[in-house]
Amino acid sequence: MTQNLGAPLPVFHDRHCDLSIIRGKRVAVIGYGSQGRTHALNLRDSGVSDIVVGLKADSATRQKAAADGFEVRTAGEAADGADVVAVMVSDEAHRDLWREELAPAMKPGAALIFAHGLSVRFGLVEPRTDLDVILASPKGIGPRIRELFEAGEGVFCLFGVHQDATGGAHALGLSYAAALGCGRKGILETTFAAECESDLFGEQVVLCGGTVELVDAAFMKLVEAGYPAEVAWFECFYELKLVVDLMHRLGPAGAFARISNTAEFGAYLTGPRVIGEASRAAMDTVLAEVRSGAFVKRLMADHDAGAPELLARRRALGQREIEAVGARLAEIGSRARDD
Numbered sequence: 374m375t376q377n378l379g380a381p382l383p384v385f386h387d388r389h390c391d392l393s394i395i396r397g398k399r400v401a402v403i404g405y406g407s408q409g410r411t412h413a414l415n416l417r418d419s420g421v422s423d424i425v426v427g428l429k430a431d432s433a434t435r436q437k438a439a440a441d442g443f444e445v446r447t448a449g450e451a452a453d454g455a456d457v458v459a460v461m462v463s464d465e466a467h468r469d470l471w472r473e474e475l476a477p478a479m480k481p482g483a484a485l486i487f488a489h490g491l492s493v494r495f496g497l498v499e500p501r502t503d504l505d506v507i508l509a510s511p512k513g514i515g516p517r518i519r520e521l522f523e524a525g526e527g528v529f530c531l532f533g534v535h536q537d538a539t540g541g542a543h544a545l546g547l548s549y550a551a552a553l554g555c556g557r558k559g560i561l562e563t564t565f566a567a568e569c570e571s572d573l574f575g576e577q578v579v580l581c582g583g584t585v586e587l588v589d590a591a592f593m594k595l596v597e598a599g600y601p602a603e604v605a606w607f608e609c610f611y612e613l614k615l616v617v618d619l620m621h622r623l624g625p626a627g628a629f630a631r632i633s634n635t636a637e638f639g640a641y642l643t644g645p646r647v648i649g650e651a652s653r654a655a656m657d658t659v660l661a662e663v664r665s666g667a668f669v670k671r672l673m674a675d676h677d678a679g680a681p682e683l684l685a686r687r688r689a690l691g692q693r694e695i696e697a698v699g700a701r702l703a704e705i706g707s708r709a710r711d712d
């Protein structure tokens with residue numbers, strides 16, 4: 374069954390990384406959200422002393438970065454003179470940020486670091502040829518990466534070099550990833566395209582799009598068949614976390630060893646019927662849209678128009694029946710505490 378897996382990726386740990394490289398650099402962290410704050414704090418705790426945070430002049434986040442003890446400038450000012458510019462802003466903002474602030478300001482031979490390959494893979498950012506261009510994508514949400522770092526642990530990191538203008542991009546990127554704490558766990562070398570395309574596919578098909586629709590469709594099916602909404606909510610939504618936590622810890626087979634035989638037997642019969650040929654064909658379409666750039670084109674068109682589609686769909690999601698049942702149960706739970 375493993376013949377299609379391909380060769381294992383090259384893996385690096387702390388012993389393969391030279392922290393002194395990043396410690397000697399002036400690093401501009403652009404953005405201070407989920408990833409940016411964690412990158413800045415972990416870099417500083419790893420001995421990088423010259424860090425500047427880049428934010429918009431009117432950003433509400435400026436206060437937070439300043440309270441954490443960082444010098445805060447605009448993105449262009451932060452990038453000016455920096456050896457390393459870590460682009461930690463939302464992906465739709467990369468194109469304009471690059472053109473308007475970073476490209477004119479970055480010094481020759483500096484390095485651009487991304488936590489997601491999207492903007493480079495799809496040409497939203499076309500880096501100058503004199504720059505090193507590196508991917509350091511820790512596999513975790515920012516606050517959790519920080520929490521683990523403080524506990525002496527780390528998360529896996531997908532790492533790649535898109536452009537090695539100086540000959541030092543690989544060593545610099547490893548040094549940066551190690552400073553995030555990822556050398557404690559494993560830094561896996563891949564490409565911007567592999568990271569980005571599989572990330573978009575995974576979040577659309579499984580993590581976000583697929584899961585939300587599967588849960589909602591099953592919940593509504595039970596409600597429409599006359600089952601109490603609360604019961605449907607527990608069975609199709611609430612217990613998902615229990616099973617996902619088990620799978621995360623033990624893998625699918627390990628998790629199935631812990632559930633009842635009834636659940637396991639039913640899963641074997643029904644899983645392949647729910648995720649059958651139609652679902653696989655839909656996955657082919659999604660992957661084709663991701664690879665061709667059609668998805669990113671649509672994302673950016675919506676962004677440029679002020680995000681009408683994103684906002685309308687977000688509103689509609691919040692109005693689904695499953696949300697009302699969740700709110701009803703949350704209210705019951707809080708009432709019990711007040712009694």
Ligand SMILES: NC(=O)c1ccc[n+]([C@@H]2O[C@H](COP(=O)([O-])OP(=O)(O)OC[C@H]3O[C@@H](n4cnc5c(N)ncnc54)[C@H](OP(=O)(O)O)[C@@H]3O)[C@@H](O)[C@H]2O)c1
Nearest residue numbers: 404405406407408428429432434461462466488489514515
């Ligand atoms: N979230 C994750 O767990 C995760 C995981 C892996 C990779 N990534 C990648 O990490 C990158 C950052 O994502 P994120 O989730 O950390 O973003 P985020 O939490 O939304 O934070 C974005 C930050 O960028 C700032 N910003 C936005 N536009 C800017 C501009 N033009 N100039 C300067 N600052 C600007 C925002 O400031 P304001 O407060 O002023 O808006 C905010 O501080 C993305 O490439 C993402 O794909 C994220």
